[in-house]
Amino acid sequence: MTTTTTPAGALAGKVALVTGAASGIGAAIARAYAEAGADVVLTDLDGDRLARTAASLPAGRAAGEYALDVTDAERVRATVDDAVARHGRIDALVNCAGILTEVPLVEMDPATWDRMLDVDLRSVFLTCRYTVPHMIAAGGGRVINVASQLGQKGGEGLTHYSAAKAGAIGFTKALAREVSRHGVLVNAIAPGPIETPLIDGLSPEWKAAKGAELPLGRFGRAEEVAPTAVLLASDPGGNLYIGQTLGPNSGDVMHS
Numbered sequence: 001m002t003t004t005t006t007p008a009g010a011l012a013g014k015v016a017l018v019t020g021a022a023s024g025i026g027a028a029i030a031r032a033y034a035e036a037g038a039d040v041v042l043t044d045l046d047g048d049r050l051a052r053t054a055a056s057l058p059a060g061r062a063a064g065e066y067a068l069d070v071t072d073a074e075r076v077r078a079t080v081d082d083a084v085a086r087h088g089r090i091d092a093l094v095n096c097a098g099i100l101t102e103v104p105l106v107e108m109d110p111a112t113w114d115r116m117l118d119v120d121l122r123s124v125f126l127t128c129r130y131t132v133p134h135m136i137a138a139g140g141g142r143v144i145n146v147a148s149q150l151g152q153k154g155g156e157g158l159t160h161y162s163a164a165k166a167g168a169i170g171f172t173k174a175l176a177r178e179v180s181r182h183g184v185l186v187n188a189i190a191p192g193p194i195e196t197p198l199i200d201g202l203s204p205e206w207k208a209a210k211g212a213e214l215p216l217g218r219f220g221r222a223e224e225v226a227p228t229a230v231l232l233a234s235d236p237g238g239n240l241y242i243g244q245t246l247g248p249n250s251g252d253v254m255h256s
């Protein structure tokens with residue numbers, strides 16, 4: 001397991017809640033936050049893998065594990081409220097839970113579309129809906145939504161995923177405008193292709209074509225995304241980011 005080079009103490013005293021923390025980018029962010037001194041509340045659909053991720057954090061930094069389906073509104077609300085009751089607040093919410101399937105539009109059934117939007121977009125609404133009021137009451141907080149560069153440029157066979165991730169980016173901008181005056185800073189990260197179990201759902205052809213078009217010439221690793229999430233949650237490093245979409249993406253998308 002690779003460790004990050006997170007500045008020690010950058011998030012000391014902070015409480016963070018991470019969804020999708022059992023695997024890939026979410027697990028790497030949970031570890032990076034813990035290495036930076038945060039107390040990390042880990043949540044994921046997969047409770048067994050979540051326990052293994054929690055055990056990999058620096059001693060004392062795992063501040064709770066919840067087997068949580070982010071599509072279940074009542075469970076999201078109860079989990080957030082329980083974490084706030086235990087720790088007093090949530091300083092940073094990181095939305096990482098996600099799924100990926102590759103289906104051409106002409107073969108996609110409505111249930112596949114609905115499931116993608118449910119897990120990859122509606123979940124972002126739900127976690128924010130129940131966490132942001134606590135942040136406003138506490139005088140501030142940070143929300144980091146893990147979108148995708150495919151929400152910016154689109155991906156073949158991925159209309160549902162691209163739409164969900166574009167939705168997460170639009171949601172991020174709107175919420176940032178709505179709550180920044182309360183000290184709640186909302187931003188997104190749009191990684192390029194990252195070597196995690198998620199991309200097992202993509203065909204070898206898709207991955208080869210994507211690899212060939214990346215200026216960096218390779219996919220990223222989860223540990224190369226996590227420091228961006230640390231930056232956005234940190235003070236002063238993250239203080240001026242509002243409604244932004246940061247792109248650790250191997251050059252797949254270049255902003256002007």
Ligand SMILES: NC(=O)c1ccc[n+]([C@@H]2O[C@H](COP(=O)([O-])OP(=O)(O)OC[C@H]3O[C@@H](n4cnc5c(N)ncnc54)[C@H](O)[C@@H]3O)[C@@H](O)[C@H]2O)c1
Nearest residue numbers: 020022023024025045069070096097098148193194196198
């Ligand atoms: N890997 C990539 O190439 C890549 C690129 C850009 C964006 N992303 C995004 O990053 C995020 C993390 O992806 P990853 O690559 O680490 O994938 P991953 O498969 O390694 O991790 C995703 C996690 O989400 C969890 N999850 C899935 N459905 C859930 C649900 N209903 N409720 C709660 N948890 C659920 C899974 O159990 C898993 O632990 C996703 O939102 C993904 O879309 C990934």
